[in-house]
Amino acid sequence: MPSLNMVQAVNGTLRDEMRRNGNMVLLGEDIGRNGGVFRATEGLLDEFGPERVVDTPLSEDGIIGMAIGMALYGLQPVAEIQFLDFIYPAFNQIVSDLAKFRYRSGGQYPVRMVVRTPYGGGIKGGLYHSQSTEAYFTHTPGLVVLTPSNPYDAKGLLVSAMRSPDPVIFLEPKRLYRTIKQEVPAEDYSIPIGKASLVQEGDNVTLITWGPMVQTCREAVALAGRENIRVELIDLRSLLPFDLETILASVEKTGRVVIAHEAAKISGFGGEISAQISERAMDSLRAPILRVAGYDTPFPYALEKVYLPSPERILRSIRKAYNY
């Protein structure tokens, strides 16, 4: 079994699916000759040619709009947006068209495509190469929103995304691209959409997170362990739809919940998870639900490390929930 980092896992998964499915095409900026700015599409131009690995002009609305038109005619595009921070010129295409085509046409025109995009901080990218704005998309009915946190899940989730009949926003935590290596089976496998991963079992506090924060939360869980607080760590993986069953089962066990994400706290997706738990499991709760998040500022450059939730900050909330 090969040991791969996340960007290698994404690359290999794209290649396998391209080999399997002749209707699959990739398009985006610098994805061909250059292999993508993070090298996620390295080598694919040589194998599949410029008609299937399409270097586009610099225009995000052009990329997404073109991909929608390709998909409607029966191709299966995987569009790459270089950074999630650059997706906004295509926001209209995503929100007004991609998400609504199936619905508004009464099912006549479903759009089957994937938008891959790196997101999150930790690379000294400042305001426009660091943001985590997943909530814009989870607030849009019609989209599926996925985010892996390790190479194994990256493959399994990307396979599901590419075979999904619905449009998928696939968020890749860029600071984890090359930091974790993992055994990734060469054979075909997929991880079902809407199913969370129980990273670690515990019965004192439930810690819910996703994407880049999973690694940070693992550290927080280890720190809590030294204080004899047993934390159950859930990696949602799929934000829309989300796995309420796994969340509620854990909350019933622990009665204490901390939610951690990189995005700004106000109107972040953690608020939705918190609301779902309060609506459905009030009787199980033994402490207020706490959120650890990015501050409600734009993403800072020099103070990036202060902005990003640290294991220590998460630990403080775990303690607070535990001792309430």
Place this chain on the structure above:
Amino acid sequence: MYRYMLMVRRFNERMLLLQRQGRIAFFTESNGEEACQIGGAWPLNRGDWVYQSYRDAGMCLVRGVTLKALVDQLMGNADDPNKGRQMGAHWGYKESNMVSLASPVGTHIVQAVGTAYAAKFKKDKTVCFTTFGDGATSQGEFHSALNFAGVFKVPVVFFCENNQYAISLPFRRQTASENVAIKAEAYGFEGVLVDGNDVLAVYKATKAAVDKARSGGGPTLIEAVTYRMAGHSSSDDPNRYRSPEETEHWKARDPIKRFRAYMTKKGLLTEQEDRAMQEKVENEIVTVIKESEKVPQPPVTSMFTDVYAEIPWYLKEESDELTREGS
């Protein structure tokens, strides 16, 4: 051609009347633009694709969409193939390759380029045709679409129905360009300016562009210069922003009158035939309205289908609650 022009004119008038009577909520007319509508759609093959805007009832008819399907959409009833999901004149008919459209202006233009790319990729002989107004040419997606089309040299025809107004804004305030057609040059392909009130001229220009696209010659931008004789929509009062003199000037250039005069002079149409045709068209529309009005509203639970291929758990919950407790 003439019969379709009459049909779309009568359809416009009837639908506006229904709106005024409160029998439909909203409509966008195309009075004065019949030559663009009919001449523009005429050269297309059945398998060609059209990315339309919200003033294209005439194109739908030429492409084989029935009057009833159009009226069902305007009424948002259970027979509407779009399941009553959109406000009036937001047509979508897969069987006729008339692609469903969004209200934000211009998003479809770049999608047409993607479809043309896919057709070329699959080595099909499909041409992708897309319509939009002068207002849409100010949107970013118009630029992206023409830019991508030029770079990828795909079989697409851009058809700008320049009706002089984007709601209230006149064309001279939309762009400082002399016209829309010359913009094509900057993207590396041909732009064609045509009298949009002359149905045969529109047909000829479109036919040439469609043939060129089909034979691998790449994109064309056509600008058909016409005039929106009515308001922007049933909610608009054009007297607020333009003079009656201007409207009269264009009325004298009415595309239906012009085509009728031409055909009468050529001996292709008698007054009697014309009257009979008008009567027949009128009867067809009236019959269809009666039929469509009998169709009930879509069932309440249809609200939750087609958001995704399968209904997710939370929508199932919401649907069950609505069924159980009512709205």
